Amino acid sequence: MTTFIVRRLFWMVPTLFFVALITFVLMHAAPGGPWDRDLSTRQVDPRTQELLNREFGLDKPLFINLEGGNPLDSQFLNYIGGALQGNLGPSYRQRGMNVEDILFRPPEDKPVWQSKFGYSMRLGLLALSLAVLFGVPLGAIGALKRNTWIDYISLGVSTIGISVPNFVLAILLIVLVAGRLKLIKIVQQDWTSPGAWAVPAIILGFGTFAFITRLTRSQMLEVMQQDYVRTARAKGLGERVVVARHMLRNALIPVVTIIGPALAALVTGSFIIEQMFGFPGSGREFVQSISRRDYSMIMGTTLLYAVLVAIANLTVDIMYAFLDPRIKLGK
Amino acid sequence: MAVQTAPTPTALDPTSALVLSRPPRSLWRDAWARFTKNKLAVIASFVLLLFALVAFFAPLLAPHDPLKIYDGKGYLPPAWEETGPIGLPGESQFVFGTDSLGRDVLSRVIYGARVSLVVGIIPAIIILLVGVVVGLIAGYMGGKVDNLTMRFGDVLYAFPDLLFFIIVMTALRDTPAGQLMNGLVLLFVALAIVSWIGLARIVRGQVLSLKEKEFVEAGRMVGAGHARIMAKHILPNCLGPIIVYTALRIPGFIITEAVLGYLGLGLRPSTDSGDIFITSWGAMMLDGQSAINAQPWLLLTPALAVAIVVLAFNFVGDGLRDALDPRLRDR
Numbered sequence: 001m002t003t004f005i006v007r008r009l010f011w012m013v014p015t016l017f018f019v020a021l022i023t024f025v026l027m028h029a030a031p032g033g034p035w036d037r038d039l040s041t042r043q044v045d046p047r048t049q050e051l052l053n054r055e056f057g058l059d060k061p062l063f064i065n066l067e068g069g070n071p072l073d074s075q076f077l078n079y080i081g082g083a084l085q086g087n088l089g090p091s092y093r094q095r096g097m098n099v100e101d102i103l104f105r106p107p108e109d110k111p112v113w114q115s116k117f118g119y120s121m122r123l124g125l126l127a128l129s130l131a132v133l134f135g136v137p138l139g140a141i142g143a144l145k146r147n148t149w150i151d152y153i154s155l156g157v158s159t160i161g162i163s164v165p166n167f168v169l170a171i172l173l174i175v176l177v178a179g180r181l182k183l184i185k186i187v188q189q190d191w192t193s194p195g196a197w198a199v200p201a202i203i204l205g206f207g208t209f210a211f212i213t214r215l216t217r218s219q220m221l222e223v224m225q226q227d228y229v230r231t232a233r234a235k236g237l238g239e240r241v242v243v244a245r246h247m248l249r250n251a252l253i254p255v256v257t258i259i260g261p262a263l264a265a266l267v268t269g270s271f272i273i274e275q276m277f278g279f280p281g282s283g284r285e286f287v288q289s290i291s292r293r294d295y296s297m298i299m300g301t302t303l304l305y306a307v308l309v310a311i312a313n314l315t316v317d318i319m320y321a322f323l324d325p326r327i328k329l330g331k
Numbered sequence: 332m333a334v335q336t337a338p339t340p341t342a343l344d345p346t347s348a349l350v351l352s353r354p355p356r357s358l359w360r361d362a363w364a365r366f367t368k369n370k371l372a373v374i375a376s377f378v379l380l381l382f383a384l385v386a387f388f389a390p391l392l393a394p395h396d397p398l399k400i401y402d403g404k405g406y407l408p409p410a411w412e413e414t415g416p417i418g419l420p421g422e423s424q425f426v427f428g429t430d431s432l433g434r435d436v437l438s439r440v441i442y443g444a445r446v447s448l449v450v451g452i453i454p455a456i457i458i459l460l461v462g463v464v465v466g467l468i469a470g471y472m473g474g475k476v477d478n479l480t481m482r483f484g485d486v487l488y489a490f491p492d493l494l495f496f497i498i499v500m501t502a503l504r505d506t507p508a509g510q511l512m513n514g515l516v517l518l519f520v521a522l523a524i525v526s527w528i529g530l531a532r533i534v535r536g537q538v539l540s541l542k543e544k545e546f547v548e549a550g551r552m553v554g555a556g557h558a559r560i561m562a563k564h565i566l567p568n569c570l571g572p573i574i575v576y577t578a579l580r581i582p583g584f585i586i587t588e589a590v591l592g593y594l595g596l597g598l599r600p601s602t603d604s605g606d607i608f609i610t611s612w613g614a615m616m617l618d619g620q621s622a623i624n625a626q627p628w629l630l631l632t633p634a635l636a637v638a639i640v641v642l643a644f645n646f647v648g649d650g651l652r653d654a655l656d657p658r659l660r661d662r
Binding site: 012014019029160163169172293302 | 501502503589594623630
């Protein structure tokens with residue numbers, strides 16, 4: 001078990017290294033340098049550019065330093081070294097701010113969860129809780145009452161939720177419901193009231209809700225035919241006990257294991273919803289850094305998200321092994 | 332497989348009891364029968380046919396030139412509204428109203444279908460070619476080749492899809508390669524790079540189990556070469572999963588284009604009437620986002636179009652899966 005985890009953790013290293021490498025190469029393939037991209041402001045004169053490049057180490061070779069000195073003293077390796085120590089480098093557009101400050105540092109005198117990333121994390125958690133809270137019962141009831149109206153509702157809702165991307169659903173909901181009924185303001189300014197979080201969280205979590213509904217339903221259908229369920233009934237257990245202790249417990253194993261990746265997907269995939277609702281999270285910051293061509297911001301956020309996804313994927317295999325003793329992990 | 336024509340059984344023929352009373356039915360005929368029984372999938376197929384026709388015959392179907400600017404008719408509401416949000420009445424010639432410049436929304440949505448169609452089809456063709464060939468070779472050869480490809484695949488798999496597309500489009504959009512076909516070529520390539528590996532894995536898995544089967548051994552015994560065995564004996568037996576995977580991947584491509592367009596990273600909307608691809612649904616939603624109060628239908632029409640087409644693709648994909656692999660039903 002421990003060796004398995006260690007081996008999987010070890011595999012994350014080359015994976016993340018390549019993610020960083022690909023991102024780095026692509027960012028440098030973009031035409032122009034970091035100082036001459038922002039057309040809206042005054043251009044930086046060549047002398048200052050040179051000094052800036054030296055200040056940020058951008059005059060160094062890209063990958064391997066062959067000009068004498070330390071061969072490891074290159075832009076890419078320095079970036080990796082910095083990233084390992086939690087230093088994602090300066091933002092090219094928000095002068096004087098480091099990428100990690102923008103993402104993780106809360107406003108003065110505020111707790112950590114008030115940071116940009118903290119906001120996204122909380123929105124993701126809220127969306128996930130709603131998805132589980134509604135998805136599991138709907139899927140289970142759908143399976144137990146197969147081919148009734150409630151099953152058709154659970155199937156229909158989950159099909160739409162899985163197929164149609166959440167930002168398209170968001171548009172339909174905002175325009176049709178909110179626009180007509182004047183229920184919600186589209187760009188909320190006050191994120192301290194819990195009510196303001198509800199609409200973006202519901203929309204963000206809808207796809208996950210649909211997926212959990214479908215997964216629970218199909219797992220329940222499978223579990224219902226198992227011998228141990230028949231045995232439980234045969235020995236005279238009440239229907240409630242059979243459903244709760246024998247069916248749900250087994251049917252929910254895959255559901256529990258996808259919770260990690262689902263949360264990672266929600267946190268890293270919320271940028272469009274955040275942008276749409278003016279939500280002050282790291283996703284919106286990411287979208288804005290795209291339009292501002294803030295390469296170090298884009299690169300830092302990508303790396304952060306890739307780490308999140310990699311860890312989440314790792315949790316699946318481990319949780320499976322803990323929850324289902326039938327599964328043996330490799331040597 | 333040759334269809335045996337049964338001789339008319341006579342009392343004198345001792346083998347008459349063994350003669351097939353019905354001609355054998357091929358897998359494909361069975362699948363076709365199952366598919367056509369699935370009403371939802373059949374309806375969805377017709378929707379997709381309609382979608383393809385609309386894309387193809389856009390110039391004939393569009394009521395207006397999608398680039399024609401009607402002066403002073405910006406943000407007209409849809410035809411059925413007496414007074415729109417900015418006080419102007421709808422005009423019957425603009426069914427879904429006009430955009431900020433006074434261009435017809437319906438005509439632009441019709442032209443947008445073209446982008447979604449090619450974005451769905453062309454990357455699908457690329458991943459079919461690359462994924463099938465790589466999967467066949469990796470699975471059949473095994474050993475080092477297999478290991479290397481699959482490890483490479485792991486790295487690609489770990490990269491969060493959407494982030495990869497965003498980075499590629501941000502970095503390379505302004506390069507000459509990124510401007511081919513208004514940015515579409517780059518989009519095709521990026522979509523294919525991420526998606527071929529999934530198909531390669533499926534094919535590889537199939538090949539691994541198929542290559543141990545007796546008919547492959549028989550083929551080898553009579554002296555068939557590797558290429559012939561792969562193409563004539565193994566490939567036809569994994570067509571089912573290949574078709575299903577590809578069909579279910581297409582809506583993902585269409586969604587990605589819409590997301591990227593919405594972030595301003597997709598197709599560059601064209602102002603040249605000689606272009607085949609004028610605008611995309613994603614790009615229209617980006618336009619509509621800023622006009623959500625003035626002309627909600629600018630946002631709503633492309634969003635509905637995306638939702639319908641994506642749902643239809645999913646229904647057809649699900650129908651194909653149920654038809655080609657009935658064991659997977661209800662999953």
